[in-house]
Amino acid sequence: MPDTKIRVDAVMNEIEHDVRTRLRRHLIKRGGAAEYHDEELFEAVRALLARAVEERNLDATLLPELLDTDVEWRLQSHLSLSSHRPVAGRFILFFKRRVLLPMTRWLFEYSQDNFRRQDHLNRVLFACIEELALENARLRRDVAARTPPR
């Protein structure tokens, strides 16, 4: 073992700080929010969004529960074939499954891949909104606690 131990957390703190500084400067240069000139404020915003992206369980957020059903927002990434015709339906389904679907499989898979990505992004946005709502609720409670009763 070498005499001088290297702590990964210390090295990563330096790397992450350096990356965040570059990101902030890059955003300012590209015309991002003027508030990002304030390093502390930028870090608060970044940390809040990172918490939503990295720490939230994307399958357990509040906003989707408040919508009527998940049909309203969830992308249908699986394909279910059906027909309303009682007699001809069997043949139509057979044609769709055995001829049409194999012929268009490449397009289906391309679309499905993009649907999955969009679905993930939707859930990330739900998590970000929830994190903002939580932060807002916490701040409101803190403000209320500090406000002297009238």
Add this chain to the structure above:
Amino acid sequence: MKLACVVHRFGADIAGGSEGHCRLIAEHLAQRYDVTVVTTTAHDHITWANHYPAGESTLGAVRVLRFPVARQRHIHRFMDLSDLVFADRGSRQDEEQWFRENGPDAPGLIDYLRQHGGEFDRVLFWAYRYANSYFGLPLVAGRSVLVPTAEEDPLIHVDAVGPLFDLPRGFLFLTPEEESLVAMRAAPGRPSAVIGCGLDPAPGRADLSPLDGLGLTDPFVLYLGRIDPNKGCQALVRHFLRYADQGRKVQLVMAGPASMPIPEHPSIKALGFVSDAVREALLTQARALVMPSPFESLSMVLLEAWNRGLPALVNARCKVLRGQVQRADGGLYYGNTTEFIAALDYLLDQPDAARTLGQQGLAYVDREYRWPVVMAKIERLLAQTG
């Protein structure tokens, strides 16, 4: 003690994570106990097509019982069902059907456990996600030990998993992160141990001649394993191309069977499946190992790299990999392209520090992952579950 090890695939030529883990543990248990591996005739982990002959055989001191697979996996049906179940839109029947579709569907294996499971003192099951564990474990629950090999993927949140995790007498985990993950879904109070996997010390400096003629340039960083989008390889290629575009003279060597297109680029060298000799030489000569996988329950490749004193650069979004690197102080991690570039710069530009990180990884393997340490933990768990 008479032990059964139940696993979905088994063979000296199968490189998969939980299958390889099962084989190593079974071989070491067989040095002291009567060990039977109960498995299928499948070799291909996508289709489960029958490959090995059914029936009894031996692999070293291990008795192997293979049962044929009744039907191959229908991958499109499986993917569609996965979308439904993972979005929490499936019924309990859909969830059970997911395990059937995932397979391998080996009715003979389940019948064997039903009829003969009681003849074993302990029945160890590998990988909770496969049909042999989901439908087999309840038949011998009172004498079962589960090695879940759970990853932080959507399956862990599926309702049907909770009742399965309530059944085993004990658990063997690969990492503390996996233990925490399963603890969210399992009733507390059962014996368990975090064992990881054992490794023998690496022999002296490997022979580098197998690398001659492979077209490698120095320095290179190494990805070792299945080249698959699910293993984070698409993202790795994207990150690395951004890195190479900045003019850095470094090669990414990808060694392993590919199930995705690898771009033609002078800085990326794909070797396909490599022999053990090439593998050893690559681990000796590389400047760092990159592990981009977002889901892992234990990375054997990471431990092998540390066993050779090689530092690692891992995907921070995988809690297991990040936890391993932090516990070992054996490498760096990244969450996006910019961090990937900065961390790789550090490892390449500060060779002394990189070497120290690799040596710290080796010290961690010495502490936690030598066979006597691992087997002592397993034997203690087997005694506790009696």
